[in-house]
Amino acid sequence: MTQRIKSSLHFCSLRNLFLTILFVTFVSAQFSEKMTAADPCTSKVNCRDCIQTQHCAWCMSSDFGSDKPRCYQPDHALQTYCEEAFTVNPDTEYHVEINRALTVNQAGMSGGGGTMVSGGSVFANSSSGSSYYGRSSSESGGYSSIKGSSSSSSGGYGSSSSSGGFSSSGGSYSKSEGITQIYPQKVNLKLRVNEPHRIDFSYAQAEDYPVDLYYLMDLSKSMEDDKEKLSTLGDSLATEMRKITSNFNLGFGSFVDKVLMPYVSTVPKKLKEPCDGCAAPYGYKNHMALNQNTNKFSSEVKSAKVSGNLDAPEGGFDAIMQAIVCRDQIGWRSQARRLLVFSTDAGFHYAGDGKLGGVIAPNDGECHLDNGVYTHSSIQDYPSISQINHKVIEQSINVIFAVTASQIEVYNKLSQHIEGSSSAVLSADSSNVVELIKEEYSKISSVIEMKDNASNDVKITYYSSCLNGGKPVQTSKCSGLKVGQSVEFQAEIVVTKCPENPADWNQLIQIYPVGVNESLSINLTMLCGCGCESEGPMFEKHSPKCKNHGDLKCGICECDNSFFGRHCECSSQDASANTEFGNCRADKNSTIECSAKGTCICGVCECDKRSGNEIFSGKYCECDNFSCDRYAGQICAGPDHGSCVCGKCECKHGWTGGACECPASNDQCMPPGPDAEICSGHGTCECGKCVCKATDDGRFSGKYCEKCPTCSGRCAELKECVQCQMHKNGPLYPDGCAENCTHFSPTGVEKVVIDESKGEYKCVFYDEEDCKFTFKYYENITTGQILVEAEEKRECPPKVFMLGIILMVIGAIVLIGLALLILWKVLTTIHDRREFARFEKERENARWDTGENPIYKQATSTFKNPTYAGK
Incomplete structure (x- = not known):
């Protein structure tokens, strides 16, 4: 038992x-099976491709088995999948290098305008087990900046306290040294692909910030009266600008056109004096560099002579280019708000027009001034609009186009293509130039817009609540800014893909306010490569583990050209002899090699090729990049939304859904306003669009479900109070008005106009007198109070007097009858008189002798015999 x-x-x-x-x-x-089918990491065969895939980590252990993929998702894998010491999984690292305090009041500045912190702190530490990945942010090979021409030794653009002020005839201005208007100034960031990181930064306009104003004037004959007027306004202009800043420099330049046919007359006499009392034509002259001597400005403008040309457009683009790029000759200071006022009454020549005069060399964008005169006017073509825009951005200059009313439409369109520029109407004699410049400067300085020079591989999205407070919204522009007010921004940085050239994995990105000579410099290191691919214990040239036919990199062999296989054991010459079909089968019990989508060569699957960009991939060719869900006929909604990885859409940052067709955020469902709700609280946000719901009152509609044509809203609730308060009638008038209508008081308007974007609702009713009265109501966002505006007059139908109408009808019938009788009497009388007259006439004609009566016959007949002779 x-x-x-x-x-x-x-x-x-x-x-x-x-x-x-x-x-x-x-x-x-x-x-x-789960790892292979659903995990986008499993198809990656090397460390570099692995960490360039979102949420993937690489195991570089040399003892790692061949039955599981080295590239995996750490969140989905078992804890013992790969030891931490051999895991390559770099995290985002953010490090502030320079963060001088903002300069708000220069009187309180000390030591260059703030405290400089060197070193900063790391807000996202690296938790990967490997110490071999990535590069230091101080390595070279960064991306060149378009604003780099003014970069300072501190690393932040225009922010070094060693720059000093520009020395002009008015003297150097040390007060501008070390002014800081953007915070922080320099940061280091290490970032993986498709993993966003937000950087907080601030901007504040410093008090008494220096201003450089260069007045560039068209001195063709038609502008003669404008020149005379401007010569008397120099002191007024300086006085008004010094109300804004005590450090104001003023300069003056002029232009006509290229001294070539068909722009100007080349007749020798006309070359000397194109018009009576005119100076010889020229391209561009710098009459006066920027300084504080306003008396000299007036005298220079007054002494400058007008000239003449033939065609209507002028050579203003040549002048703008030289005035921008010739920094030393013009006198632009490194730290100042730079204004270029361009005054003309005509259009402009641009790139390509030079061929009319035989000039084919393109504009090189360089300075060519000799004693203040543009020397290459007849040598190179006019610059293009894009060249002008590039130089304006590079030199942080705000261009103000002050043009006559006949040209304002053209220059309005031009200003849309030149960053930070604006246009305004100049009076016929330029008498309003002082007010014009003052108003345009106020517009420019009260609006701040953030731009950047990021490459196509980096996407930067800006968020800010501006001066309203509350939740930040997606915007790069804030208005209504005053001196000393600080505006908080967030820059969300996403590396969309790794550049093909590893030298571009380190880039210098500058975020800068438009028209301001300062920036936030970001030393961006893209985590696109693994350190163990070039150094460390897991890197070995011609490793014995690779049969001396390849290099060991991150735990795997990278074979020489003539060898392949997991350990480079296969030679291209005898591949058929070394084929190991067992290593090419995903399932040991399966008889299908490489998932029937490839060829097993020396134990390694070589996947079949397909047409175009469609490929099979994976260790067993189990993956492809073309069998994912499609949207609008495109795989994963197109390359901008996502990519197909192993039969599943891998969405880029900002997109979600089976085919990456839906925005990840609900921003597109948020109506404008600080306290806005998703879909106005009347629907749900599905795939970036509001799906409105129906209630007992009615069905909501509109982009944000803000409309409800069949809903009564609060119209019925407000109706009686509007009647008694505005029109002195209705059921509450006169006794119940004061008691029941205390929560609002309507404002009288002539005509009610609805702005649906502000949440205004229109109400129309008819009272007991059949009069229509109209009003609208909306909610004050700040106080939450209901505001009502009502039309002062009702629309009443005209009063109808029935007795009067009946009497008028009877009277009309009687009058018509009398008129008809009188008409009949008149007609019969006329007819009778005519008949009587005719009778009388016939009777008069009937008075003849009896013998003459043609119808008279005698009683007897008398015959005469012609042959009878009286015998």
């Missing part, structure tokens, strides 16, 4: 062991 029990127990133990093995095998198979 005891022996039988022992045998039974032994059998149960064996059975339990067998079941445990089956269970572990099943779980491992399920895990492997």
Whole structure:
């Protein structure tokens, strides 16, 4: 009996062991299958491609088995999948290098305008187990900046306290040294692909910030009266600008056109004097560099002579280019708000027009001034609009186009293509130039817009609540800014893809306010490569682990050209002899190699090729990049939304959904306003669009479900109070008005106009007198109070007097009857008189002798015999 029990127990133990093995095998198979089918990481065959895939990590252990992928998702894998010391999974690192305090009041500045912190702090530490990945942010090879021409030794653009002020005839201005208007000034950022990171930064306009104003004037004959007027306004202009800043420099330049046909007359006499009392034509002259001597400005403008040209457009683009790029000759200071006022009454020549005069060399965008005169006017073509825009951005200059009313439409369109520029109407004699410049400067300085020079591989999105407070919204522009007010911004930086050239993995990005000579410099290191691919213990040239036919990189062999295989054991010459079909099967029980989508060569699957960009991939060719869900006929909604990885859409930052067709955020469902709700609280946001709901009152509609044509809203609630307060009628008038209508008081308007974007609702009713009265109501966002505006006059139908209408009808019938009788009497009388007159006339004609009556016959007849002779 005891022996039988022992045998039974032994059998149960064996059975339990067998079941445990089956269970572990099943779980491992399920895990492997899940990793292979759903995990986008498994198809990556090297460390570089692995960490360039979002949420993937690489195991570089040399003892890692061949039955599971090295590239995996750490969140989905078992804890023992790969030891932490051998895991390559770089995290975002953010490090502030320079963060001088903002300069608000220069009187309180000390030591260059703030405290400089060197070193900063790391807000996102690297938790990966490997110490071999990435590069230091101080490495070279960064991206060149378009604003780099003014970069300072501190690393922040225009922010070094060693720059000093520009020395002009008015003297150097040390007060501008070290002014800081953007905070922080320099940061270091290490970032992986498609993993966003937000950087907080601030901007504040410093008090008494220096201003450089260069007046560039068209001195063709038609502008003669404008020149005379401007010469008398120099002091007024300086006085008004010094109300804004005590450090104001003023300069003056002029232009005509290229001294070539058909722009100007080349007749020798006309070349000397194109018009009576005119100076010889020229391209561009710098009459006066920027300084504080306003008397000299007036005298220079007054002494400058007008000239003449033939065609209507002028050579203003040549002048703008030289005035921008010739920094030393013009006198632009490194830290100042730079204004270029361009005054003309005509259009402009641009790139390509030079061919009319035989000039084919393109404009090089360089300075060519000799004693203040543009020397290359007849040598190179006019600059293009894009060249002007590039130089304006590079030199942080705000261009103000002050043009006559006939040209304002053209220059309005031009200002849309030149960053930070504006246009305004100049009076016929330029008498309003002082007010014009003052108003345009006020517009420019009260609006701040953030731009950047990021490459196509980096996407930067800006968020700010501006001066309203509350939740930041997506915007790069804030208005209504005053001196000393600080505006908080957030820049969300996403590396969309790794550049093909590793030298571009380190880039210098500058975020700068438009027209301000300062910036936030970001030393961006893209985490696109693994350090173990070039150094460290997991890197070995011609490694024995690779049969001396390849390099060991991050735990795997990178074979020479003539060898392949997991350990470079296969040669291209004898591949057929070394084929190992077992290593090419995802399932040991399967007889299909490489998922029937490739060829097994030396134990390694070589996947079949397809047409175009469609490929099979993965260790067993189990993956492809073309069988994912499609949207609008494109795989994963197109390359801007996502990519197909192993049969599943891998969405880029900002997109979600099975085919990456839906925005990840609900921003597109948020109506404008600080306290806005998703879909106005009347619907749900699905795939970036509001799906409005229906209620008992009616069905909501509109982009943000803000409309409800069938809803009564609060119209019925406000109706009676509007009647009694505005029109002095209705059921509450006169006794119940003061008691029941205390929550609002309507404002009288001539005509009610609805602005649906502000949440205004229109209400129309008819009162007991059948008069229509109209009003609208909306909610004050700040106080939450209901505001009502009502039309002062009702629309009443005209009063109808029935008795008067009946009497008028009877009178009309009587009058018509009398008129008809009188007409009949008149007509019959006329007819009778005519008949009587005719009778009388006939009677008069009937008075003849009896013998002459043609119808008279005698009683007897008399005959005469012609042959009778009286015998």
